Amino acid sequence: MSRDYYEVLGVPRDADTQTIKKAYRRLARELHPDVNDHDPQAEEKFKEATEAYEVLCDDDKRRIFDTYGVDGLRRGGGGGGAGFEGFNDLSDLFGTFFGGDIFGMGGRAPAGPPPGADVAVELVIDLKEAAFGVTTDVEVELMDTCRECGGAGSKDPSAIRRCVDCDGAGRRRSVRNTPFGQFVQMAPCPTCRGTGETITDPCPECRGSGRAMRVKSLSVDVPAGISDGQRIRLTGQGAVGGRGGRPGDLYVHVTVRPDPRFERQGDDIVYIQPLTMVQAALGATVSIPTIDGEEEVEFRPGTQPGETRVLRARGIPHLRGRGRGDQRVVVNVMIPRNLNQKQEDLLRELEECCGADHYDPKPEGVFHRLKNFFTG
Ligand SMILES: [Zn+2]
Ligand SMILES: [Zn+2]
Numbered sequence: 001m002s003r004d005y006y007e008v009l010g011v012p013r014d015a016d017t018q019t020i021k022k023a024y025r026r027l028a029r030e031l032h033p034d035v036n037d038h039d040p041q042a043e044e045k046f047k048e049a050t051e052a053y054e055v056l057c058d059d060d061k062r063r064i065f066d067t068y069g070v071d072g073l074r075r076g077g078g079g080g081g082a083g084f085e086g087f088n089d090l091s092d093l094f095g096t097f098f099g100g101d102i103f104g105m106g107g108r109a110p111a112g113p114p115p116g117a118d119v120a121v122e123l124v125i126d127l128k129e130a131a132f133g134v135t136t137d138v139e140v141e142l143m144d145t146c147r148e149c150g151g152a153g154s155k156d157p158s159a160i161r162r163c164v165d166c167d168g169a170g171r172r173r174s175v176r177n178t179p180f181g182q183f184v185q186m187a188p189c190p191t192c193r194g195t196g197e198t199i200t201d202p203c204p205e206c207r208g209s210g211r212a213m214r215v216k217s218l219s220v221d222v223p224a225g226i227s228d229g230q231r232i233r234l235t236g237q238g239a240v241g242g243r244g245g246r247p248g249d250l251y252v253h254v255t256v257r258p259d260p261r262f263e264r265q266g267d268d269i270v271y272i273q274p275l276t277m278v279q280a281a282l283g284a285t286v287s288i289p290t291i292d293g294e295e296e297v298e299f300r301p302g303t304q305p306g307e308t309r310v311l312r313a314r315g316i317p318h319l320r321g322r323g324r325g326d327q328r329v330v331v332n333v334m335i336p337r338n339l340n341q342k343q344e345d346l347l348r349e350l351e352e353c354c355g356a357d358h359y360d361p362k363p364e365g366v367f368h369r370l371k372n373f374f375t376g
Pocket of ligand 1: 146147148149150151152153154203204205206207208209210211
């Protein structure tokens with residue numbers, strides 16, 4: 001390496017030790033493998049930064065470097081790479097650094113027994129259930145408490161002994177030396193795998209783990225107003241953890257089966273009401289389905305295609321807060337086809353006596369409403 005150590009750490013030439021230390025810590029954090037999954041050079045860069053740190057924090061080496069550069073250090077370093085006396089095993093140092101949690105970035109090996117896994121399950125409900133809520137059962141296969149031993153892991157509960165390696169704590173201290181001094185790490189005890197106990201007579205069903213796979217039926221309260229694709233979290237209802245570990249969560253992914261009659265837009269329901277040409281012209285009262293029953297709606301004579309009627313608060317209840325969305329009823333006017341001679345004659349007669357003043361070529365708002373309907 002013939003790099004400029006000041007450049008490597010990104011510090012000015014007159015930086016004091018404190019600044020150099022800070023710069024090194026920042027770099028080490030950036031090169032943390034949890035952050036830098038895809039940088040294969042992270043370890044190389046870390047070595048380089050460590051070398052720079054070592055040299056610049058040592059008054060003698062820094063003076064040599066300032067005067068003669070890296071070559072000066074090589075000549076005067078007395079064997080081996082410059083400034084590496086204390087770090088023969090760099091990858092070990094790397095592991096010490098990043099395996100622990102000295103930067104508070106979340107350790108990879110939390111102390112204590114392993115927590116249970118989160119489990120996901122799909123639930124399909126219909127639109128009415130989504131609108132008004134439903135309490136239903138879901139079947140889910142997950143790691144559950146062993147029924148044979150009640151989760152103790154031992155055939156005979158009195159045969160459980162305290163782990164001698166960790167004295168029942170489930171964790172063990174390990175001390176590592178690093179450039180910043182000693183770091184104490186707490187790691188799960190490998191002997192008892194964090195439980196603090198030794199089982200001398202393991203349960204044959206779960207072989208001492210206290211857990212077994214089984215299909216479980218769980219009750220789910222689906223709140224009124226839920227939408228397709230939303231999920232419900234049941235805290236602590238996922239897989240059970242290792243003995244003493246906290247359970248995972250159960251995520252219920254909700255799929256709302258579409259209702260061919262209705263189109264849901266947020267908490268509003270859009271419904272298309274077909275009227276015959278004659279019903280639209282003469283006016284009509286029709287019974288319209290809503291998510292909770294029928295409703296009579298009167299259309300005035302001369303109703304135009306695309307006209308919209310709003311049935312207030314007949315849509316989906318709001319998931320948060322009170323009230324409901326609306327149901328928007330959009331009129332579609334149906335034109336008859338396959339007419340016989342008599343029907344054709346009647347329509348021609350109508351056309352002859354029905355002048356332009358009976359028609360509105362651009363009924364107010366129709367196109368606007370259509371646009372609204374299609375774009376929501
Ligand atoms: Zn068991
Ligand atoms: Zn132990």
